[in-house]
Amino acid sequence: MQRDPVAALAAAAGLRVRIGQHTEAGRKAINQDFHAACIPQAAPLAAKGVVLALADGIGSSRVSRVASEAAVRAAVEDYYCTSDAWSVKRSMQAVLGAINAWLHAQTQRSAMRHDQDRGYVCALAALVLKGRTAHLFHAGDVRVVRMQGGTLEQLTEDHRVWIGGGQSQLSRAIGFRPALELDYRTLPLAAGDVFLLACDGVHEHLPATAMADILQRHGDDPDAAARALVARALAAGSEDNLTAQVVRVDALPPPDAPEALQLREGLAPAPLLAPREVFDGYRIERELHGSSRSHVYLATDLETGARVALKVPSVNLGGDAAYLDRLMLEEWIARRLRSPHVLRAHERTRPRSHLYLAMEYVDGRTLAQCLRDHPVVDIERVRDIVEQVARGLQAFHRMEMVHRDLRPENILIDRSGTVKIIDFGSVRVAGLSDDGGSQPEQVLGTLQYTAPECFLGEPATARSDLFSLGVIAYQMLSGRLPYGARAARLRTRTEQARLAYTSVLDDARAIPAWLDAALAKAVHPLPHKRQAALSEFVHDLRHPPADWVARRRPALAERHPVRFWQAISLGLALLALVELALLHARA
Template structure:
């Protein structure tokens, strides 16, 4: 069992010499899987003195952040989740001011500063707007981890240059710093940090090491003695333990399970009756089974006997249902609800009655363009469901795409899926192995680069190309490349040379989707699917490569033919002269 992230937190806030306290602060330490996947949140907000409703803004900002952040997808990274929540809160505060009597005077509206810190795994993620501060105590010195968003006019006058709720769109400073046991972080409003030094904070933290609330109160009292005339709030966070070993608390239950023996038709497994085998490979066996409780058919995947000692593969098996439960798209296979206790490790998903795209391509060697477009657009919708949650499929291939009897396309097999939120929770468990199938994997994987959504786009483009031609756009050359130089020499085989029915403008769209350089691919999946239906003038203006590049064999055949003709003419001329 891994050691969880453990912290001690102390907090204190006072109105000081002012009539009301417009500061607001809070902290939330979840337990269990939420602690590993979402982390610990600490936040502070400071209202502005010119606004009578700024206290409401500060309180709303803190409460909505701590509530909404933990409602975001577990798959999202901390940065994505927190920034979206803060941006939504900013929009709400700005709208409230615009609806009120001070619509034209933001200094009297729902405006406040906002600073939050999310502690997850071994990182502190800091989000900052305004002039509250996050500092780290090093000895008796405070190391600032944020910059004040304040413009100084004179020694007597300054104003905030950035605040939550002040503009329709807010700019958020973001920073991530590593955590070490014993680190002491200080979150404070300007009423505190403008009047106390690092030595004061260090003395208070040491004197009240067992009661950080008392330490925070002592710091506030010292700031008052030093002449602070503002509201005063301070939060102290001490790191007691950081995760080590195999970080995977969110999969703790599954980690204790072992794969079952390969079941025979008619046998039972945790309330599922196995009907027949659907598929078998060196990695897994998939069965059609009946849930005896719901009487519904399901697909049951059991790890192969060949990989039962492969810890990395078994971890990916654990993740498959976790991923499926968080995706909501008609073009992604779903995981049915499961309430019964499991005694073994396996994956259960909905049963899709139909065929794989690989089989469909065998049955339809010459599909019409409209059918290919329809399938491509459904694949894109499924991929977008992944990418919206910061997931990469990473093993997109015809065998992992199902077409049911109604023609609906569904993506399956999430054993290679990369989830940003899980990677943050277990960074040491992430390996940069090529998990997908080599023929469809993007070139960047083969030079050791980490994949992005554009890597899924490459695989998607290869599949569309294959539907139209029955071949791969670079043949078998991509997996052989091990450097950027080698990849720059890859030569795209025009689809129109293999299948004359492919229009040149579609060929150009395919060429862009599968470009060896990920930054030269499309900016969005929707751009690619749009260009499959509408000629893109920009792509059509692209200079056609010389024949020597497009088809070296044909080029040298032409050169040889010309040389042969020249030799024949020369011999004929010599014969005449003789």
């Protein structure tokens, strides 16, 4: 099963590969192997990459072919149904984990529930080529090798255990246990790389030298290479099913090419606009905001009558490709988030002639404007704002996105009190950053609100956004910042650990000590010392944290004053009796 021709060519996004596949039942009556490959076109290729998958059914099971087909279809079809924002790792692990649970449940409901070797079980290897990175997933004894410059390298280790007498069995497989244990690794790609996926019916009967020879001799014809590998293994005495997949990487996207949709291709930056001007079907009403980076206008969609906010790049950044990429990515992100606390993209019904953003218009003020008028906020209002922002951030985190620039200027409050997160220009999208974590990340957020780990080049995480939200809560309660810009000047974890937290408690406000402890934990310089989740931080703002309660357990006199004084009285009475006894003894 495959969506494109066997020896297909993928030209979109700069990634070009050729794939060859071949399978035979061999000397067996039934072929329990299953394989597939998919080379999507244009946007899906850039967003999700090329996928190859090969599953090897086990000979002791009559239903293993069902497992093989289900697992491969999940890897090749369901994978493309996951969010573009998800990383390759999360997407593939999600679909394979789901099919593993289903196959295991099928076995448990069948007559084979007491004999896993006869159930819905198969070995599987899946390879995803995205951008300039290869992602490898593996469970079982399907083997993946790579040839570079004539040298063959085995990339997987067979999950087999030997039980004596020359016999072995799988220690890991799809459908084998309720939870799937899956090997995962990433590798940088190079033009000319050749990958081979082979079942044990092939790789157990071909030495590495024979594989390398065949791959080199058929270097320009992966389909012929796959057929030759199967034929050579069969001639060498293989008595199992035989399947081979060969993929050759012909070209890669340039190193600086964004692994996302080419959102701004062919579009010139929009010009500065003026009131009453009609632009791309929008009537400009007035300018809402202007800065050195962008201009935001209130406009009316003449087709629908909806009021929208148009964001156009500033003139001095019109030639900055990285900035324009991030600007267009904002709309891509907004269309993938569903939350009343995240700004929505305006639904577009006509083509765009220039590069700009069209977002929903919210009649309100930023939190920064509110804090200028009222630098210190009521505790209950702080809780309300934090809770709403946390719900918006959770929408990002569910899609494997991190905002990275949460600050009062990027929090909008409408006239009804609804809080929305705006400005997605610094958002980190895991699905667009699948480089294996090899590159240090650029700090894009505002220094005073950015988590300290980001200044060490570490990837921002959900706990980084939690830090920023903690700083905002601290600012609303105290009118100041916990560390200012000091964290940005520190370049080691040891230095950051010495950052001293200043309490928000003072004589002017009745702030509970446990709430201050919750803030101190949220803005801790070390990410593992913060709350584990946004929901925990929100809970801690309304309830004394359990660790704080444990440290500050009240004394007996405070918890049970009556028992305390009873104990004191009893102690005094016993002491008096001892004194009387001593006096009597002396007499």
